[in-house]
Amino acid sequence: MYITPRPGGLGRNHVTESVNKRLDRRPDTVPDPPEAPLFTSVDDVSARLAETGYLASPAVATTVFLAGRLGKPLLVEGPAGVGKTELAKAVAQVAGARLVRLQCYEGVDESRALYEWNHAKQLLRISAGRDESWDETRTDIFSEEFLLPRPLLTAIRGDEPTVLLIDETDKADVEMEGLLLEVLSDFQITVPELGTVTATRRPFVVLTSNAGRELSEALRRRCLFLHIGFPEEELERRIVRLKVPGLGAALTESVVRVVGALRAMDLRKAPSVAETVDWAHTLLALGADTLDETVVRDSLGVILKHQDDIQKAAAKLDLDAL
Amino acid sequence: MTEVADRITGLVGALRAHGVRIGTGESVDAARAVEALGLTDRELLREGLAATLLHGPGQRAVFDPVFDLYFPRAVGGLEGSGPDRDALRDRLAEALAADDQAMMARLAAEAVDGMGGYGSSPGSDGFSAYQTLERLRPQTLLARVRADVRGRDGGGADFADRLLDDEIRRRIEAFRRMVGTEARRRVAERRGRDEIARRGVLPTADRVDFLFAGRDQLAELRRAVQPLARKLATRLAARRRRAARGTVDLRRTLRSSLSTGGVPMRPVLRRRRPVRPELVLLCDVSGSVSGFSDFTMLLVQALHDQFSKVRVFAFVNRLDEVTGLLGHGRADPDGLSARIRAEATLTGWHGSSDYGVALGEFAERYVDAVGPRTTVFVLGDARTNMSDPNLAAVREVARRARRVYWLNPEPRAQWGTGDSAAPAYADLAEMHECRTARQLGALIARLLPV
Ligand SMILES: Nc1ncnc2c1ncn2[C@@H]1O[C@H](COP(=O)(O)OP(=O)(O)O)[C@@H](O)[C@H]1O
Numbered sequence: 027m028y029i030t031p032r033p034g035g036l037g038r039n040h041v042t043e044s045v046n047k048r049l050d051r052r053p054d055t056v057p058d059p060p061e062a063p064l065f066t067s068v069d070d071v072s073a074r075l076a077e078t079g080y081l082a083s084p085a086v087a088t089t090v091f092l093a094g095r096l097g098k099p100l101l102v103e104g105p106a107g108v109g110k111t112e113l114a115k116a117v118a119q120v121a122g123a124r125l126v127r128l129q130c131y132e133g134v135d136e137s138r139a140l141y142e143w144n145h146a147k148q149l150l151r152i153s154a155g156r157d158e159s160w161d162e163t164r165t166d167i168f169s170e171e172f173l174l175p176r177p178l179l180t181a182i183r184g185d186e187p188t189v190l191l192i193d194e195t196d197k198a199d200v201e202m203e204g205l206l207l208e209v210l211s212d213f214q215i216t217v218p219e220l221g222t223v224t225a226t227r228r229p230f231v232v233l234t235s236n237a238g239r240e241l242s243e244a245l246r247r248r249c250l251f252l253h254i255g256f257p258e259e260e261l262e263r264r265i266v267r268l269k270v271p272g273l274g275a276a277l278t279e280s281v282v283r284v285v286g287a288l289r290a291m292d293l294r295k296a297p298s299v300a301e302t303v304d305w306a307h308t309l310l311a312l313g314a315d316t317l318d319e320t321v322v323r324d325s326l327g328v329i330l331k332h333q334d335d336i337q338k339a340a341a342k343l344d345l346d347a348l
Numbered sequence: 349m350t351e352v353a354d355r356i357t358g359l360v361g362a363l364r365a366h367g368v369r370i371g372t373g374e375s376v377d378a379a380r381a382v383e384a385l386g387l388t389d390r391e392l393l394r395e396g397l398a399a400t401l402l403h404g405p406g407q408r409a410v411f412d413p414v415f416d417l418y419f420p421r422a423v424g425g426l427e428g429s430g431p432d433r434d435a436l437r438d439r440l441a442e443a444l445a446a447d448d449q450a451m452m453a454r455l456a457a458e459a460v461d462g463m464g465g466y467g468s469s470p471g472s473d474g475f476s477a478y479q480t481l482e483r484l485r486p487q488t489l490l491a492r493v494r495a496d497v498r499g500r501d502g503g504g505a506d507f508a509d510r511l512l513d514d515e516i517r518r519r520i521e522a523f524r525r526m527v528g529t530e531a532r533r534r535v536a537e538r539r540g541r542d543e544i545a546r547r548g549v550l551p552t553a554d555r556v557d558f559l560f561a562g563r564d565q566l567a568e569l570r571r572a573v574q575p576l577a578r579k580l581a582t583r584l585a586a587r588r589r590r591a592a593r594g595t596v597d598l599r600r601t602l603r604s605s606l607s608t609g610g611v612p613m614r615p616v617l618r619r620r621r622p623v624r625p626e627l628v629l630l631c632d633v634s635g636s637v638s639g640f641s642d643f644t645m646l647l648v649q650a651l652h653d654q655f656s657k658v659r660v661f662a663f664v665n666r667l668d669e670v671t672g673l674l675g676h677g678r679a680d681p682d683g684l685s686a687r688i689r690a691e692a693t694l695t696g697w698h699g700s701s702d703y704g705v706a707l708g709e710f711a712e713r714y715v716d717a718v719g720p721r722t723t724v725f726v727l728g729d730a731r732t733n734m735s736d737p738n739l740a741a742v743r744e745v746a747r748r749a750r751r752v753y754w755l756n757p758e759p760r761a762q763w764g765t766g767d768s769a770a771p772a773y774a775d776l777a778e779m780h781e782c783r784t785a786r787q788l789g790a791l792i793a794r795l796l797p798v
């Protein structure tokens with residue numbers, strides 16, 4: 027991190043100086059991409075993600091590799107439960123990076139995403155320093171000590187490798203996108219009372235979206251785009267084997283086939299990988315060793331969440347009336 | 349590398365011609381991606397180019413076939429082996445049973461090479477996927493593949509076995525697509541890649557003409573309803589915010605300025621009354637335009653919470669309210685038109701559309717549905733089968749409504765030809781050409797009241 031004092035602002039010089047000294051940085055240091063590339067090849071991505079328990083499709087591995095190489099944020103879009111969040115976590119783990127997560131929701135704002143002043147502490151400080159001049163007090167209460175950094179600022183300030191996960195971006199309001207765009211363009215954040223914070227080391231940024239809302243073209247253009255859909259059968263079998271190793275091979279195969287058939291049915295909510303894994307766990311717990319009508323009928327609620335989906339699926343799978 | 353650069357340029361040009369917006373920044377990223385990935389693995393290249401050039405999932409359907417032309421799996425035809433149809437079918441059945449995609453792709457190439465060529469000598473004029481598939485008839489392999497798989501797995505005791513037929517159908521469908529890709533590649537070698545990439549690749553579903561969309565495309569369109577509705581809802585919300593921000597409320601501005609000694613520091617903006625508009629839809633659901641009407645009805649249903657009230661009427665030569673059939677939980681998109689036809693009274697003596705009678709019935713029976721807050725959309729080609737267009741009924745509806753729009757799925761050039769009463773109706777209601785889902789989305793975003 028490097029803090030540029032805001033010209034004519036309230037930033038007290040010794041604050042920025044001490045910060046800069048502590049970080050042993052020159053004022054003219056220009057942020058540059060991480061020294062050693064994160065991954066050496068696409069295969070390297072797959073292999074190392076797999077070690078953490080994340081099985082990447084070729085598309086996922088290729089895009090993650092490129093995001094590292096081109097230094098661009100990665101926008102991951104796809105239905106719920108296909109492993110978008112998990113992917114960011116896995117990347118952080120293999121990169122030995124800390125994970126900073128901004129969870130978006132309706133109404134998330136600057137004070138939740140960027141920073142906030144710790145008003146309570148400021149008040150205490152004001153009432154404690156009654157003998158000081160107001161100027162002194164004011165300078166002091168708008169210093170580092172009273173700043174509450176939120177995920178975006180935290181991610182930019184760090185000196186260590188960082189994965190910044192901006193999760194479920196589509197849930198945030200449109201205004202939030204403007205802010206994200208600014209941060210993702212310059213990797214700097216201006217705190218008016220303090221100065222401008224510039225990343226010395228750009229975080230690896232992953233944005234996710236369930237496409238609940240169309241993200242702006244401008245934001246999309248800043249990013250590499252990755253759509254994660256439902257996995258191919260082979261990959262899904264591997265995921266089930268990895269997550270539920272106790273389930274027999276034949277049953278694993280049947281589970282994946284049935285889920286595939288359900289996805290082709292045009293349901294209100296098609297089952298995702300998360301549901302496949304849940305179902306596999308359930309079957310293991312039930313001690314089932316093959317799929318039959320009773321087992322499927324009794325556990326359909328684990329995979330399908332809407333009553334009318336359950337009915338439709340039961341009809342199409344020729345289960346006896348529920 | 350220049351050859352590769354040329355290909356990327358060609359690929360980008362073709363994608364742009366299909367409406368994918370690609371800036372120079374993305375092209376530069378694409379070139380860097382190619383450099384980082386190398387050219388040895390075609391599938392990695394595909395993913396890398398898609399990641400850098402595309403911005404949304406809908407574009408992928410256009411990207412893949414275009415990519416296949418600019419970065420083909422192979423060049424030229426195959427050596428040796430003449431076309432032995434039966435041998436090819438045997439090998440295809442085997443590959444389908446094993447779900448061996450690499451083998452299927454190879455067989456697609458062999459099939460196009462051996463059976464797809466036409467002209468004075470085979471292939472001299474081009475290659476046809478249609479001809480290849482007509483001769484090979486992969487769909488007739490279903491029973492054989494099923495028996496093959498069952499024999500292999502030993503019996504069909506497992507529950508998942510009942511899914512087998514559908515699974516095999518999907519594999520056959522995948523093979524048919526491979527044949528399409530291969531035929532396009534071979535034609536492109538002969539006639540120039542750029543031209544085929546622009547004309548031989550199917551447009552994205554949202555650019556398909558409603559009047560010519562096939563069953564598959566209509567099904568794909570129906571799946572696109574929810575995403576399109578979400579996109580429109582976002583845009584409408586933005587428009588609503590803009591409208592709400594609107595004007596300065598002088599009285600409140602002055603009142604709030606009391607705290608600053610009467611100096612108006614912050615203008616207070618007038619809040620618009622949060623009354624949502626009412627919508628009435630009149631849909632021609634007769635054969636020729638039913639794809640268009642279905643799609644629009646589903647879209648409006650998906651947008652229902654943008655309105656305080658939505659009422660939908662369907663007609664052929666009689667008119668009936670179908671709002672209830674679109675209700676929540678009942679909107680099974682595939683069965684919609686069948687249900688409307690089964691449950692509503694839409695035809696009288698004959699089965700062809702009669703705008704005059706239907707509109708008259710609306711003006712007579714349901715005119716109370718229309719008030720000063722109502723926006724009315726009429727959907728249809730305005731082809732009256734030579735009967736009286738009943739302009740008086742439209743005039744009456746227009747008089748009562750806030751606005752009346754007419755969306756016509758026919759190209760503007762055809763309005764007024766033959767039995768089309770489009771120009772007469774267009775005098776009374778603002779008429780727009782609406783041939784594709786893309787146009788519909790743009791129109792709705794623009795015309796819907798907020
Ligand atoms: N490729 C994958 N490899 C391993 N596990 C996966 C994969 N995809 C999905 N999962 C599983 O699915 C679950 C849901 O993933 P999550 O990241 O929460 O989904 P999303 O963020 O897309 O909604 C995870 O807990 C994980 O177990």
Ligand SMILES: [Mg+2]
Pocket residue numbers: 107110111112193234
């Ligand atoms: Mg998630």
